[in-house]
Amino acid sequence: MRRLETRWGILMAMPAILGFLIFTIGPMVASAFFSFTDWTIGASPSFVGLDNYAAMAGDELFWKSLTTTTYYTLGSVPLVLIVSFAVAMLLNEKVRGLAVWRTIFYLPTLVPAIANVVLWIWIFNPDFGLLNSLLRQGGLPASQWIYAESTAVPSLIIMSTWGFGNTMVIFLAGLQGVPRHLYEAVSIDGGGPWRRFWHVTLPMMTPTIFYNLVVGVVGTFQVFNQAYVMTEGGPNHATLFYVYYLFRKAFTESEMGYASALAWTLFMIIMVVTFLMFRNARRWVYYEMAGAR
Numbered sequence: 137m138r139r140l141e142t143r144w145g146i147l148m149a150m151p152a153i154l155g156f157l158i159f160t161i162g163p164m165v166a167s168a169f170f171s172f173t174d175w176t177i178g179a180s181p182s183f184v185g186l187d188n189y190a191a192m193a194g195d196e197l198f199w200k201s202l203t204t205t206t207y208y209t210l211g212s213v214p215l216v217l218i219v220s221f222a223v224a225m226l227l228n229e230k231v232r233g234l235a236v237w238r239t240i241f242y243l244p245t246l247v248p249a250i251a252n253v254v255l256w257i258w259i260f261n262p263d264f265g266l267l268n269s270l271l272r273q274g275g276l277p278a279s280q281w282i283y284a285e286s287t288a289v290p291s292l293i294i295m296s297t298w299g300f301g302n303t304m305v306i307f308l309a310g311l312q313g314v315p316r317h318l319y320e321a322v323s324i325d326g327g328g329p330w331r332r333f334w335h336v337t338l339p340m341m342t343p344t345i346f347y348n349l350v351v352g353v354v355g356t357f358q359v360f361n362q363a364y365v366m367t368e369g370g371p372n373h374a375t376l377f378y379v380y381y382l383f384r385k386a387f388t389e390s391e392m393g394y395a396s397a398l399a400w401t402l403f404m405i406i407m408v409v410t411f412l413m414f415r416n417a418r419r420w421v422y423y424e425m426a427g428a429r
Contacts, residue, residue, distance in 0.1 A: 171396035181393065188397035198398070200373050201381035202405075204289060205357055208377065211293040213352040217345065220300040224307035225337075238308075245301030253365040256295050257282075260366075282367055288374040292362050303348050310344030311337070339422045346421045350413055357406055378402055 171188055175181035192198045227238050247255070259266045260281035268278040281291040318336045327335070363369050363380035382402070386395035 167396040167399055170393050171400050173393045175393040176390040177392060178390075184393070188394045189401070191394065192397070192401065197373065197376065197381060201376045201378045204374070204376055205359065205378040208289055208293060208359060209353055209356040211290065212296040212356050213349065215293060216297055216300050216303055216352060217348055219297050220303035220348070221307050221341075221345070223300070224304045224311055227304070227308055228311045241304060242301040244298050249361050250365060252298065253361055256298070257366055260291055260295075282375070283371065285371045285374040288367060288371060292359075292366075292375065295362070296356075303352070306348055307341070307344060310341050314340045342421045343423060346413075346417050350410060353409060353413070354406055357402065357409075 170181060172183060172185055173181035174184045174187070223241055227234065227241065231237070244252070260283075262268055262278060262280050262283055265281070267281065271278050279287055279291075282288045314337060318340070319332050322332045322336055358379050359377050360379040360383065363375045363377045364383070367375040369376040369380055369384070378398075379402070382395050382398040385391045385398060
């Protein structure tokens with residue numbers, strides 16, 4: 137009977153296993169091989185060793201894309217964390233129509249990625265866009281937003297706060313797991329809202345903050361839709377994000393070998409950044425059962 141159950145279990149899991157091997161592991165192994173070759177679509181790959189990786193050192197657009205992506209990450213991730221955490225705290229209060237408010241704040245996350253980008257193209261329009269209309273009504277100078285080199289990335293950072301719904305929901309779940317007796321203890325000792333936040337909410341939420349931080353950094357290093365649909369990497373390569381540059385090398389210039397090397401370089405960068413975040417987490421992430429780790 138156990139052998140029969142094992143066979144049926146393997147048989148039922150086989151579609152998922154085959155899908156993982158064929159569509160995930162297979163392409164990863166192939167891209168690792170192609171990263172050591174000079175290969176264009178329609179031709180046979182020729183082995184070049186580490187030449188693709190060495191070429192990155194002198195590739196100005198590689199460094200430009202890496203710098204732009206890092207700039208976007210350093211601006212977007214903290215902003216999204218702060219906004220989503222603040223909204224989650226508001227939605228954790230007992231107010232009338234709480235379910236409606238939670239739905240409203242989560243709805244932007246459900247908007248398809250391309251529809252979301254098209255909407256923001258109109259919002260950022262320098263002539264009749266919503267943001268410039270509000271600025272003019274307030275007597276403030278208008279901005280070129282994504283159409284100017286100096287404001288393109290900051291504009292996309294502002295846009296990133298639109299989809300904070302998933303992060304907000306995770307923060308909300310974490311807030312509801314904070315023991316109420318800790319708040320009561322602070323209140324008994326005469327502590328106000330600020331002390332409850334600083335000495336209870338923030339320490340207890342550090343594991344959730346750390347999780348959202350890691351997910352946010354990994355996600356922003358792979359930003360693509362905004363550059364592909366809104367700016368095409370411009371103006372003057374101001375929004376040439378790393379993944380968009382990789383895409384352009386692979387499917388516009390047909391340099392599949394170099395694009396594969398770019399992909400594995402990004403993988404290593406994310407691995408190193410994630411490792412450093414985990415190493416640093418023990419200094420500030422608090423776990424209730426074992427204190428800070």
